[in-house]
Amino acid sequence: xxxxxxxxxxxxxxxxxxxxxxxxxxxxxxxxxxxxxxxxxxxxxxxxxxxxxxxxxxxxxxxxxxxxxxxxxxxxxxxxxx
Amino acid sequence: xxxxxxxxxxxxxxxxxxxxxxxxxxxxxxxxxxxxxxxxxxxxxxxxxxxxxxxxxxxxxxxxxxxxxxxxxxxxxxxxxxxxxxxxxxxxxxxxxxxxxxxxxxxxxxxxxxxxxxxxxxxxxxxxxxxxxxxxxxxxxxxxxxxxxxxxxxxxxxxxxxxxxxxxxxxxxxxxxxxxxxxxxxxxxxxxxxxxxxxxxxxxxxxxxxxxxxxxxxxxxxxxxxxxxxxxxxxxxxxxxxxxxxxxxxxxxxxxxxxxxxxxxxxxxxxxxxxxxxxxxxxxxxxxxxxxxxxxxxxxxxxxxxxxxxxxxxxxxxxxxxxxxxxxxxxxxxxxxxxxxxxxxxxxxxxxxxxxxxxxxxxxxxxxxxxxxxxxxxxxxxxxxxxxxxxxxxxxxxxxxxxxxxxxxxxxxxxxxxxxxx
Numbered sequence: 001x002x003x004x005x006x007x008x009x010x011x012x013x014x015x016x017x018x019x020x021x022x023x024x025x026x027x028x029x030x031x032x033x034x035x036x037x038x039x040x041x042x043x044x045x046x047x048x049x050x051x052x053x054x055x056x057x058x059x060x061x062x063x064x065x066x067x068x069x070x071x072x073x074x075x076x077x078x079x080x081x082x
Numbered sequence: 083x084x085x086x087x088x089x090x091x092x093x094x095x096x097x098x099x100x101x102x103x104x105x106x107x108x109x110x111x112x113x114x115x116x117x118x119x120x121x122x123x124x125x126x127x128x129x130x131x132x133x134x135x136x137x138x139x140x141x142x143x144x145x146x147x148x149x150x151x152x153x154x155x156x157x158x159x160x161x162x163x164x165x166x167x168x169x170x171x172x173x174x175x176x177x178x179x180x181x182x183x184x185x186x187x188x189x190x191x192x193x194x195x196x197x198x199x200x201x202x203x204x205x206x207x208x209x210x211x212x213x214x215x216x217x218x219x220x221x222x223x224x225x226x227x228x229x230x231x232x233x234x235x236x237x238x239x240x241x242x243x244x245x246x247x248x249x250x251x252x253x254x255x256x257x258x259x260x261x262x263x264x265x266x267x268x269x270x271x272x273x274x275x276x277x278x279x280x281x282x283x284x285x286x287x288x289x290x291x292x293x294x295x296x297x298x299x300x301x302x303x304x305x306x307x308x309x310x311x312x313x314x315x316x317x318x319x320x321x322x323x324x325x326x327x328x329x330x331x332x333x334x335x336x337x338x339x340x341x342x343x344x345x346x347x348x349x350x351x352x353x354x355x356x357x358x359x360x361x362x363x364x365x366x367x368x369x370x371x372x373x374x375x376x377x378x379x380x381x382x383x384x385x386x387x388x389x390x391x392x393x394x395x396x397x398x399x400x401x402x403x404x405x406x407x408x409x410x411x412x413x414x415x416x417x418x419x420x421x422x423x424x425x426x427x428x429x430x431x432x433x434x435x436x437x438x439x440x441x442x443x444x445x446x447x448x449x450x451x452x453x454x455x456x457x458x459x460x461x462x463x464x465x466x467x468x469x470x471x472x473x474x475x476x477x478x479x480x481x482x483x484x485x486x487x488x489x490x491x492x493x494x495x496x497x498x499x500x501x502x503x504x
Contacts, residue, residue, distance in 0.1 A: 017153075017156065018153055019151070019152045019153035019156075020153075040157075040224045040225055040228075041157075043224040044223070044224065044225065047221070047223075047224075051221075056220060
């Protein structure tokens with residue numbers, strides 16, 4: 001799995017759940033500050049990624065996820081461990 | 083009678099809003115009610131195969147996008163979406179939200195919200211139970227609780243409009259919408275609020291809710307002719323037709339409305355509330371609780387039965403309700419029963435929203451001097467010989483209207499609505 005594929009999946013989840021324009025998204029985009037997403041919305045985004053990649057990511061792991069890049073890293077680390 | 087006429091602040095209505103199977107707003111709903119045609123149709127949103135009841139009165143083509151952003155809509159159950167849109171219409175008419183002009187500057191800490199529901203966000207709850215059973219515990223949405231909780235609609239309306247007075251939802255099943263208006267009346271009379279956004283919303287046309295209401299024998303099973311199924315007070319009625327929608331009124335202290343130059347549609351002049359304490363779902367066949375409730379509302383308004391120009395009955399189209407309510411009305415009004423309608427023949431039964439939608443229709447009918455007919459009423463067999471409006475709308479003089487709502491649990495609520503100028 002290439003990192004760009006994972007990033008793309010995070011973008012798609014944001015577009016679907018947060019109804020944002022994909023063109024506005026980047027690795028450094030902050031969920032809270034740039035996308036006005038609260039913790040519930042972040043859980044939804046990650047749930048969609050879990051579904052897509054057939055993963056189980058503990059809620060505690062979300063504490064350090066502030067940006068789209070960090071979300072991609074989280075998915076990548078769980079994929080590597082799977 | 084246990085209630086003396088209130089001498090407290092008068093409470094007026096400065097806005098109404100409705101989203102119902104009969105229309106996307108209050109005027110459209112009233113127009114459809116006047117036409118006297120049922121809006122029931124086969125359920126189109128899920129597979130009804132195997133269900134004993136396969137039709138309902140549905141809000142079709144509901145488009146909340148003018149009020150709720152698509153992103154927010156994902157996080158709000160249909161019941162609250164309906165409530166938010168109805169509230170927007172009412173608040174816009176009252177000059178307190180949206181519209182072309184800037185909203186009136188009022189003290190938003192003095193605005194309360196009481197928009198209730200019979201069962202809350204049951205669509206989301208049902209979906210998520212399926213998710214848990216089929217896909218596992220950790221697939222359950224973190225949004226389930228804020229979407230299903232019974233107070234969600236009141237909280238969301240307060241959030242959207244910055245209303246910081248008390249906000250709550252109450253639960254008296256099919257009387258919830260009416261009781262919210264009564265509770266709002268009391269909040270203003272007691273001085274706790276200047277404005278109350280009051281009403282009800284319901285969206286319970288789900289597979290499990292439909293199965294459950296059908297299993298208890300409450301629903302009409304006229305699957306071969308849904309349009310003829312909701313027939314309040316008719317001899318051939320066989321149960322109610324499940325509806326969905328929302329009704330919201332802006333109640334306002336008369337002095338507050340006058341001070342800001344708001345247009346007054348009418349007055350909420352009286353409220354009665356009793357419990358049958360007879361059976362958890364069946365009405366008391368003697369109608370004692372309903373009689374006391376109507377008498378309370380009239381006394382609260384300082385009126386006698388002869389002052390009432392028309393009644394919007396609860397009239398569910400169930401054999402038990404319509405017989406008991408008719409008998410109760412005959413006991414209250416004697417031989418001079420005013421023209422009586424049940425708009426559920428058109429709208430179906432909107433459960434927790436029904437009391438609010440019918441209070442709105444009663445007020446609009448009183449203002450128009452035209453009472454909608456009972457849809458599908460051909461021949462009646464109810465006791466009491468009440469004056470049911472049939473086939474065509476009935477013209478009446480401008481006069482107070484009485485609106486009844488009764489709920490499972492034995493809850494009775496009656497409201498007296500007086501059109502401006504009557």
